Amino acid sequence: MESRKIVEESEQFLATSTRELPLVLDRGEGVWLYDVDGNKYLDFTSGIGVNNLGWPSHPEVIRAAEAQMKKLAHSMGNDFYNVPQLELAKKLVQLTPGEFPKKVFFSNSGTEAVEASIKLIKQSDPKRKYLIAFIGSFHGRTFGSLSLTASRPVQKYLFGPTLPGVFHIPYPNPFRNPWHINGYEDPDSLINAVLEYLESWVFAHLVDPEEVAGIIFEPIQGEGGYVVPPKGFFSQLEKTARKYGIYLIDDEVQMGMGRTGKMFAIENFNSTPDVITLAKALGGGLYPIGATVFRKDLDFKKKGMHSNTFGGNAVACAIGVKTLEIVKELLPRVNELGKLFQEELTQMKVDDVRGLGLAWGIEFVRGERKEPDTKTRDKVIEESFKKGLLLLPAGKSAIRIIPPLVISEEEAKVGLSILKEVINSLR
Numbered sequence: 001m002e003s004r005k006i007v008e009e010s011e012q013f014l015a016t017s018t019r020e021l022p023l024v025l026d027r028g029e030g031v032w033l034y035d036v037d038g039n040k041y042l043d044f045t046s047g048i049g050v051n052n053l054g055w056p057s058h059p060e061v062i063r064a065a066e067a068q069m070k071k072l073a074h075s076m077g078n079d080f081y082n083v084p085q086l087e088l089a090k091k092l093v094q095l096t097p098g099e100f101p102k103k104v105f106f107s108n109s110g111t112e113a114v115e116a117s118i119k120l121i122k123q124s125d126p127k128r129k130y131l132i133a134f135i136g137s138f139h140g141r142t143f144g145s146l147s148l149t150a151s152r153p154v155q156k157y158l159f160g161p162t163l164p165g166v167f168h169i170p171y172p173n174p175f176r177n178p179w180h181i182n183g184y185e186d187p188d189s190l191i192n193a194v195l196e197y198l199e200s201w202v203f204a205h206l207v208d209p210e211e212v213a214g215i216i217f218e219p220i221q222g223e224g225g226y227v228v229p230p231k232g233f234f235s236q237l238e239k240t241a242r243k244y245g246i247y248l249i250d251d252e253v254q255m256g257m258g259r260t261g262k263m264f265a266i267e268n269f270n271s272t273p274d275v276i277t278l279a280k281a282l283g284g285g286l287y288p289i290g291a292t293v294f295r296k297d298l299d300f301k302k303k304g305m306h307s308n309t310f311g312g313n314a315v316a317c318a319i320g321v322k323t324l325e326i327v328k329e330l331l332p333r334v335n336e337l338g339k340l341f342q343e344e345l346t347q348m349k350v351d352d353v354r355g356l357g358l359a360w361g362i363e364f365v366r367g368e369r370k371e372p373d374t375k376t377r378d379k380v381i382e383e384s385f386k387k388g389l390l391l392l393p394a395g396k397s398a399i400r401i402i403p404p405l406v407i408s409e410e411e412a413k414v415g416l417s418i419l420k421e422v423i424n425s426l427r
């Protein structure tokens with residue numbers, strides 16, 4: 001029982017954070033994780049969207065990392081130049097949606113990618129001081145990104161006030177419409193209701209749209225509960241944004257990198273953002289990296305306005321280049337396997353199933369008003385863990401099902417049958 005000892009000791013030395021399960025990881029192999037006691041777990045978490053290529057990573061990515069590590073790792077990417085940084089920037093510019101010239105800023109995490117996006121759009125027009133974000137969103141935990149985040153009160157608890165000038169609007173959640181009233185069941189009504197709220201309430205009473213710099217969104221809300229908005233939402237939002245000269249920031253930190261069956265989740269929604277933030281899986285599960293890809297005309301007006309120490313690390317960038325190549329090859333199978341997940345999950349005793357590719361959410365609720373059934377959700381995660389399946393919560397009563405994109409059909413079926421058995425035993 002090595003695990004128990006390590007957990008107890010860790011609790012004495014590590015800051016209180018988000019840990020829930022007493023899992024002490026030792027090593028990983030593809031979609032399998034092993035703890036220090038030799039127990040084996042099937043991973044349906046991808047390390048919160050980081051290990052899209054499995055554990056510790058794809059062999060080709062490991063080779064690319066090793067080769068680069070022997071030459072140069074830390075490389076002062078904001079002070080000097082290096083080839084992997086340039087290669088990754090070119091690849092990201094080419095792969096991200098939008099046929100306009102773009103540039104990239106590299107950092108080390110999702111929150112930093114978001115911070116850079118805030119700075120970019122704010123400095124591009126100093127008259128525009130305000131930002132719009134969505135209720136249920138998660139954009140990070142540093143003060144700028146935290147001010148945009150609105151998924152759980154505890155994330156902001158006792159830290160306020162955060163950045164001023166942020167207005168939150170409802171996210172079009174088809175399962176639990178934000179107004180809790182009938183009449184928004186069909187996708188068009190839901191889209192109209194959100195945009196009407198933006199125009200007739202926020203723009204009419206709270207802020208002049210000509211003073212808004214940007215609207216930031218997740219194409220599928222991750223921490224908020226794996227909420228998939230109606231297909232037409234982002235193209236409609238884009239129309240509204242364009243009307244007022246407001247920039248769109250697409251936070252792909254969790255949903256990007258092939259997770260939804262497209263390289264970037266926004267490609268499922270026929271809309272072109274001005275800024276895209278990336279992190280997590282871009283580092284292949286091996287290295288931290290963040291990237292902010294933006295329209296070239298948004299670039300920082302003066303040298304030194306933004307920079308950092310570790311951004312553009314040559315190893316992180318070499319990993320990013322290889323990771324993008326492999327994810328691209330995996331996209332057809334992500335879509336194929338996605339069908340299996342959809343079929344199997346919709347047959348389970350859950351109250352909602354939503355997702356795209358290999359990004360699925362299942363939700364547990366009670367009664368007509370769909371009160372979150374957090375207890376059942378937590379029990380499903382706990383019992384699955386006991387049976388060797390790793391799952392993570394999302395929102396108040398959903399579970400996210402995000403296996404590594406390299407999972408085989410057989411492995412997927414093993415995990416899905418554990419999940420089904422557990423849910424059957426509880427409902």
Ligand SMILES: Cc1ncc(COP(=O)(O)O)c(C=O)c1O
Nearest residue numbers: 109110111138139140222253254
């Ligand atoms: C959509 C989104 N944006 C930003 C972040 C913050 O990323 P990080 O934890 O790397 O700072 C996350 C993290 O979960 C995320 O899901």
